[in-house]
Amino acid sequence: MAGADRGTTGAKNPVSSAKAPAWKHVLFSVVLFGVLAACILGSIFGGGDSGTDVPAPAADERADTVPLLARATADQGICYGWSLTEGWGSDPVNVGSNLGDGVAVEDNPSCPRWVQVVAEINYTSASSESSDSAVVRVTGSEDIGYAELSTVRSGLERLGLDEDAFVDDPGWAVTRAAVMLPLLAVEAGLAQPAATPSAGPVSPTPLPAAGNDFLRDRWGWLVATFGLLLLAALLLTVGVVQRRRQLREAVPAQRAGAGTAGPRTRENA
Structure with missing residues (x-):
């Protein structure tokens, strides 16, 4: 009897355990479908899309x-x-x-x-x-x-x-x-253009003196020419000074040579 009871109990448990998961799956599917339907309907018939609002000027x-x-x-x-x-x-x-x-x-x-x-x-x-x-x-x-x-x-x-x-x-x-x-x-011809404000008479300001056109156009050449003349004068001065030094050194040498040459001439005579 005890074995039979255990056998009977063991036969009933698989049926109940098989039925319970099936109902849970059905209930879970219904709830999930309801949530998805509520989300879809809420997005369609909700309080409107804020992206459709037209902004006013700032x-x-x-x-x-x-x-x-x-x-x-x-x-x-x-x-x-x-x-x-x-x-x-x-x-x-x-x-x-x-x-x-x-x-x-x-x-x-x-x-x-x-x-x-x-x-x-x-x-x-x-x-x-x-x-x-x-x-x-x-x-x-x-x-x-x-x-x-x-x-x-x-x-x-x-x-x-x-x-x-x-x-x-x-x-x-x-x-x-x-x-x-x-x-x-x-x-479009609906209105006239706005009047341009007229300025009062303006006395012309005298221009500064233009100066000499010859000097203004050729001042570079004049500066270069003056520089070359100054350089030539400097070189000429240096040359004259060196020439004078050479002449001063040559005169005593000639005088010393003339003194020694005289006696040799008399002895030869």
């Missing part, structure tokens, strides 16, 4: 652009501004004009005549097959025609401010385009 870019536009408005009588939009038909990310940062020119009572650059940027998520894109337009008040605005828009592209520049750095591109609007408005 504070220094806006601060530098506003006074330039204000100066152009004072000279030309046209208000200039910019508008940066994220996506199609959404609220602007940033606007600005000669009136200040955050102040638009469109439908502004202070700007009866205005021109602005409008950039609409569309950034797509990393999982999307579509590429980033931008639409750049130049709009103006009702008294400004389509032909003039098209000329201004073409001028922006000619200056390198095309759609690719706006996609790469929309904040810099939109403020840079706004600064170029006054110049392109003059080119």
Whole structure:
């Protein structure tokens, strides 16, 4: 009986031990599938992709652009501004004009005549097959025609401010385009160029004396000639001194020779 019980017990244990791992594998697979599904759904329907946000122009870019536009408005009588939009038909990310940062020119009572650059940027998520894109337009008040605005828009592209520049750095591109609007408005015939400040009469300063052309053009030759003459005079002086020394040494020798030759002549006689 004891052996039978042990046999029975030994037969039941393999069945229970075989069933337990199977349930554990199934439970582990279900949990793993649920975690993966939650991660995928969270990435798709989560709080959005931060990489699709369009950055506004930097504070220094806006601060530098506003006074330039204000100066152009004072000279030309046209208000200039910019508008940066994220996506199609959404609220602007940033606007600005000669009136200040955050102040638009469109439908502004202070700007009866205005021109602005409008950039609409569309950034797509990393999982999307579509590429980033931008639409750049130049709009103006009702008294400004389509032909003039098209000329201004073409001028922006000619200056390198095309759609690719706006996609790469929309904040810099939109403020840079706004600064170029006054110049392109003059080119399109919308405004007159700023008057060049005229300087008062200036009395000419008398030039210094020109001097002698002969000496100025030939001073090198004159210096060389003077040096050669000085060297020749030095050599001549040295030669004369040496010649005199030789003559002084030769005279006593001749006198001594003349004294000895006399007696020999008389003896011979």
